[in-house]
Amino acid sequence: MTTTTEVNHDDDHHDGEHHEHHIPYGIKRWLYTTNHKDIGTLYLWFAFIMFLTGGAMAMVIRAELFQPGLQIVEPHFFNQMTTVHGLIMVFGAVMPAFTGLANWLIPMMIGAPDMALPRMNNWSFWILPFAFSILLGSLFMEGGGPAFGWTFYAPLSTTYSGDGTALFVFAVHIMGASSIMGAINVIVTIFNMRAPGMTWMKMPLFVWTWLITAFLLIAVMPVLAGAVTMVLTDKFFGTSFFDAAGGGDPVMFQHIFWFFGHPEVYIMILPAFGIISQIIPTFARKRLFGYASMVYATASIALLSFIVWAHHMFTTGMPVAAELFFMFATMLISVPTGVKVFNWVATMWRGSMTFEVPMLFALAFIVLFTIGGLSGLMLAIVPVDFQYHDTYFVVAHFHYVLVTGAIFSIMAAVYYWLPKWTGKMFHIGLAKWHFWCSLVSVNVLFFPMHFVGLAGMPRRIPDYALQFADFNKWISIGGFAFGLSQLIFLVLLIKACKKQGEPVSAQVWEGAEGLEWEIPSPAPYHTFETPPVVK
Amino acid sequence: MKRILFKVGTMLTALMTTRVFAETTDKIDQYTLNMRKGVTDISAEVYDMHMLMFIICVVIGVGVFGVMFVSMFFHRKSRGAKPANFHESVKVEIAWTITPFIILIGMAFPATKLLINMEDASEPDVTVLVTGSQWKWHYKYMDNDVEFFSKIATQQDQIKGKIPKGVNYLLEVDRPLVIPTGKKIRFLVTSDDVIHSWWVPDFAVKQDANPGFINDAWAIANEPGIYRGQCAELCGKDHGFMPVVVIAKEPAEFDKWIAEQEAIQMQAKEEEQRLLAMNMTMPEAMTQGEQVYLANCAACHMPNGEGLPGVFPALKGSQIAVADKPRHIEIMINGVTGSAMQSYAKQLTMSEIAAVVTYERNAWGNNTGDLVQAKDINAVMNGQ
Numbered sequence: 001m002t003t004t005t006e007v008n009h010d011d012d013h014h015d016g017e018h019h020e021h022h023i024p025y026g027i028k029r030w031l032y033t034t035n036h037k038d039i040g041t042l043y044l045w046f047a048f049i050m051f052l053t054g055g056a057m058a059m060v061i062r063a064e065l066f067q068p069g070l071q072i073v074e075p076h077f078f079n080q081m082t083t084v085h086g087l088i089m090v091f092g093a094v095m096p097a098f099t100g101l102a103n104w105l106i107p108m109m110i111g112a113p114d115m116a117l118p119r120m121n122n123w124s125f126w127i128l129p130f131a132f133s134i135l136l137g138s139l140f141m142e143g144g145g146p147a148f149g150w151t152f153y154a155p156l157s158t159t160y161s162g163d164g165t166a167l168f169v170f171a172v173h174i175m176g177a178s179s180i181m182g183a184i185n186v187i188v189t190i191f192n193m194r195a196p197g198m199t200w201m202k203m204p205l206f207v208w209t210w211l212i213t214a215f216l217l218i219a220v221m222p223v224l225a226g227a228v229t230m231v232l233t234d235k236f237f238g239t240s241f242f243d244a245a246g247g248g249d250p251v252m253f254q255h256i257f258w259f260f261g262h263p264e265v266y267i268m269i270l271p272a273f274g275i276i277s278q279i280i281p282t283f284a285r286k287r288l289f290g291y292a293s294m295v296y297a298t299a300s301i302a303l304l305s306f307i308v309w310a311h312h313m314f315t316t317g318m319p320v321a322a323e324l325f326f327m328f329a330t331m332l333i334s335v336p337t338g339v340k341v342f343n344w345v346a347t348m349w350r351g352s353m354t355f356e357v358p359m360l361f362a363l364a365f366i367v368l369f370t371i372g373g374l375s376g377l378m379l380a381i382v383p384v385d386f387q388y389h390d391t392y393f394v395v396a397h398f399h400y401v402l403v404t405g406a407i408f409s410i411m412a413a414v415y416y417w418l419p420k421w422t423g424k425m426f427h428i429g430l431a432k433w434h435f436w437c438s439l440v441s442v443n444v445l446f447f448p449m450h451f452v453g454l455a456g457m458p459r460r461i462p463d464y465a466l467q468f469a470d471f472n473k474w475i476s477i478g479g480f481a482f483g484l485s486q487l488i489f490l491v492l493l494i495k496a497c498k499k500q501g502e503p504v505s506a507q508v509w510e511g512a513e514g515l516e517w518e519i520p521s522p523a524p525y526h527t528f529e530t531p532p533v534v535k
Numbered sequence: 536m537k538r539i540l541f542k543v544g545t546m547l548t549a550l551m552t553t554r555v556f557a558e559t560t561d562k563i564d565q566y567t568l569n570m571r572k573g574v575t576d577i578s579a580e581v582y583d584m585h586m587l588m589f590i591i592c593v594v595i596g597v598g599v600f601g602v603m604f605v606s607m608f609f610h611r612k613s614r615g616a617k618p619a620n621f622h623e624s625v626k627v628e629i630a631w632t633i634t635p636f637i638i639l640i641g642m643a644f645p646a647t648k649l650l651i652n653m654e655d656a657s658e659p660d661v662t663v664l665v666t667g668s669q670w671k672w673h674y675k676y677m678d679n680d681v682e683f684f685s686k687i688a689t690q691q692d693q694i695k696g697k698i699p700k701g702v703n704y705l706l707e708v709d710r711p712l713v714i715p716t717g718k719k720i721r722f723l724v725t726s727d728d729v730i731h732s733w734w735v736p737d738f739a740v741k742q743d744a745n746p747g748f749i750n751d752a753w754a755i756a757n758e759p760g761i762y763r764g765q766c767a768e769l770c771g772k773d774h775g776f777m778p779v780v781v782i783a784k785e786p787a788e789f790d791k792w793i794a795e796q797e798a799i800q801m802q803a804k805e806e807e808q809r810l811l812a813m814n815m816t817m818p819e820a821m822t823q824g825e826q827v828y829l830a831n832c833a834a835c836h837m838p839n840g841e842g843l844p845g846v847f848p849a850l851k852g853s854q855i856a857v858a859d860k861p862r863h864i865e866i867m868i869n870g871v872t873g874s875a876m877q878s879y880a881k882q883l884t885m886s887e888i889a890a891v892v893t894y895e896r897n898a899w900g901n902n903t904g905d906l907v908q909a910k911d912i913n914a915v916m917n918g919q
Contacts, residue, residue: 068704069696076772076843143845149769155746156729156771160669160875162846244747245872250730251745284610286618293628315732315767316743317724317750320654324647331639335632342631345603350619352612363607367600374592381642383649384585386741387570390732390767454570456736458767461775463694465705 034118036103043100050092057085062479078462079147086150091175097410098271099182108516109204111195111532116188124181131174138167154242154253158234169228176221183217197534209274212302216263223260258309266305272409283359284351285511297336314385330380357431361412372400393453399446419508423522424501430492437485444478574758578739656753659721667731667744670773674712681796706763711780715789724750732768756783811910824894827887840899851899885909
């Protein structure tokens with residue numbers, strides 16, 4: 001993928017468009033904006049606020065689990081914390097952060113002036129704060145918020161849940177609508193607005209991975225909407241989708257949920273693969289080893305993600321044949337995932353590496369995500385999964401792929417493109433503190449979870465047997481340290497938004513390639529009003 | 536009259552709280568790092584499979600990260616490394632697609648064999664029906680007339696940190712499941728309300744308990760001992776307080792135990808019939824009622840009877856508890872469909888239900904003065 005480009009910078013300044021000359025200011029700028037960069041910023045700040053909110057809930061969880069016994073919260077509130085922590089991190093932090101990056105970057109990467117559907121873009125962002133206000137508001141209702149886990153298994157979420165379930169269902173509907181609109185926008189933009197010469201196999205990998213992610217979103221968010229709707233009618237309108245007494249089946253809920261849930265896992269990791277594939281070549285100063293195989297690997301992971309959902313349900317009593325099928329299909333996913341990791345390593349091999357902050361996060365991603373991937377391979381093996389299932393081993397696994405995977409990639413992306421967005425280099429000292437504190441604490445936090453899980457500690461419990469006490473203390477200390485480390489990031493981001501720091505060049509990083517590095521830094525409010533020609 | 540009642544009462548209480556495991560040695564596992572090998576052939580094979588997978592993953596990890604670290608060390612710009620220009624090699628890419636594939640096939644064979652073996656619950660020697668409900672287990676021996684509930688035995692004061700925690704904190708029950716060693720035990724697992732999961736790590740058995748459906752699993756315990764586990768599927772507020780304890784005894788001892796239990800349960804049923812003819816006094820009913828309430832009702836309705844607003848209704852001052860007595864008794868017996876309120880007809884004796892209804896109608900300022908007797912409960916249960 002070589003992208004030699006000609007950018008006509010003069011085009012940024014005329015063209016007879018009048019709206020570009022006065023950037024709206026104040027609250028109206030943000031409320032009415034249809035500019036992909038503004039909306040990207042909104043998404044990213046929203047995601048970060050949600051990350052801190054969900055993180056605060058994790059702090060409550062870790063404080064309660066600091067030692068055996070019930071000290072701080074009641075079990076019912078503890079369950080609300082685990083549930084809402086999960087929902088907020090998945091739907092409020094990781095997904096909006098990726099959508100924010102897509103908004104900022106996809107038009108700049110493919111040489112488009114904006115997203116294809118700018119008003120819908122505005123709407124898909126602005127319904128999110130309402131969704132999460134509803135979700136968080138339910139915590140203050142009589143009976144509290146959702147307390148049935150982010151997976152909301154029926155009948156715990158139907159017959160046996162509090163009335164706050166209705167708010168949960170409504171909130172999830174809004175989040176789903178927002179995601180679907182965001183995905184449509186990405187697809188339409190990529191299909192129709194690529195600059196001349198930007199052929200499919202010249203697109204940056206971040207664009208490719210997001211395109212595939214967008215298709216996954218459109219495929220599965222309606223399934224989630226169906227699941228929550230059935231929960232709603234089972235609870236309030238007397239249907240029996242998941243109630244055996246009325247001819248339904250509680251396990252069917254899990255099939256429907258995980259048919260959404262497993263592709264959802266890849267929705268949260270494919271854009272991360274794209275980000276890492278952008279960053280590694282830049283700082284290794286060497287082309288990505290196998291561009292085409294990366295694209296094909298991403299597509300195969302996406303396709304396989306539709307036929308592995310029941311590996312979350314091996315203990316539900318499926319027939320052996322089904323267990324075997326889902327075991328084999330799941331194991332198969334490690335092949336394209338391995339191809340990706342090998343590709344990154346081969347890209348670094350005999351490169352000329354430097355270790356700026358985005359690269360540090362990217363390297364940490366490769367190692368720690370791979371650890372999460374390997375424990376995922378262990379979890380795929382049904383006979384041993386019976387022992388791992390629903391223990392802290394699983395908690396360790398998915399936090400390795402989601403925190404040190406997805407979230408580290410988002411941080412890498414922010415550090416990588418932030419100078420392009422603000423025109424100033426971020427505070428490198430703070431960034432390094434942020435990286436090293438996060439790296440150490442996140443491992444103190446999640447690594448011992450493997451041990452307590454193997455030793456038999458179930459997940460989602462507010463209190464535990466005495467043999468798990470020592471590790472849980474360390475896990476909590478790691479958790480608090482990781483939480484505090486993110487405040488360094490907050491300070492850094494505020495400084496960056498105040499435009500403090502050294503001015504940067506258009507290319508920012510030696511070795512960075514692609515259209516977004518050819519426009520000035522900071523990126524002008526409107527870019528590529530006349531498309532560049534990609535040769 | 537009163538004396539007989541007391542005798543029966545103490546006997547029933549003793550029955551409910553028998554610690555049958557007094558004579559067996561309690562092995563507290565100190566495993567905190569790794570999966571346990573367990574005490575069945577299957578669990579040992581599962582452990583071996585786990586270790587095999589673990590070692591393969593470590594080798595892969597060390598290999599990949601090794602190459603990466605070598606390149607991070609030697610191919611850095613500060614050491615004057617000049618970037619090479621190679622990319623896209625079909626040979627290399629085929630190699631790193633095929634190799635993992637072959638490793639996977641190597642893993643799939645033993646895993647498949649083991650799984651097929653684990654899922655074969657045919658021809659059991661003993662069958663036990665395991666039923667989960669919020670937040671206790673019920674065990675029923677299908678070949679004998681023995682069934683009982685098994686609830687957490689850890690005191691609230693230990694959980695709240697008022698007194699020191701015992702060695703088996705949260706992993707102890709009032710009545711453990713007892714099975715014979717060396718016999719194939721089939722567990723039929725189901726639920727009365729939400730989904731639970733019955734897990735004994737030492738047997739490598741974890742089976743979801745789905746309401747309305749029956750799953751099976753099996754184990755042959757090779758050694759006598761006490762094996763502890765927990766509910767593994769989030770099942771509501773007290774999910775963390777739903778332990779599983781299984782005692783494996785030598786077959787001869789087991790036969791003796793089950794015969795004893797049959798006799799005790801038979802006798803208890805006869806006693807219950809006899810109790811119908813007797814009346815409790817108010818203080819007796821209140822004392823017994825409070826005990827029953829704290830053991831069975833307080834988890835949801837709270838010890839102060841105020842419930843959890845929006846989730847579990849208050850009994851203090853509620854219309855049913857202060858006015859509608861027939862409905863009160865009927866709820867105790869049948870539960871409330873479409874809610875978390877269970878049926879207690881099987882869980883409690885008639886005199887216990889009578890006592891707890893009396894307690895609820897007179898405690899926390901619900902001063903109705905109603906005194907309900909076992910025969911009132913019997914009347915409702917038999918549709919009179």
